[in-house]
Amino acid sequence: MPRLKSKDIINLSQEDRDKKIKELRLELVKAKISASKAGTSKVKEVKRAIAKILTFNKSKEGKSKEELKKAFESSKAKK
Numbered sequence: 001m002p003r004l005k006s007k008d009i010i011n012l013s014q015e016d017r018d019k020k021i022k023e024l025r026l027e028l029v030k031a032k033i034s035a036s037k038a039g040t041s042k043v044k045e046v047k048r049a050i051a052k053i054l055t056f057n058k059s060k061e062g063k064s065k066e067e068l069k070k071a072f073e074s075s076k077a078k079k
Contacts, residue, residue, distance in 0.1 A: 004048075009056050010056070020053060021053055024046055
């Protein structure tokens with residue numbers, strides 16, 4: 001899988017990004033299975049691609065880093 005670039009993510013619609021995340025998660029499971037044989041570089045690459053898309057989705061929702069951090073801390077405090 002070629003590296004996912006930011007400009008490619010920007011050009012995708014929300015539906016396409018959701019489909020891409022599902023595809024990448026399936027690929028991640030397959031990569032984890034084969035990681036014991038080949039190594040973890042593929043797993044790392046797939047995780048980064050998923051993180052890029054999820055981060056972009058969060059930024060599109062209009063939430064800033066501070067808001068996300070505050071939400072995380074409040075959910076952490078509830079546990």
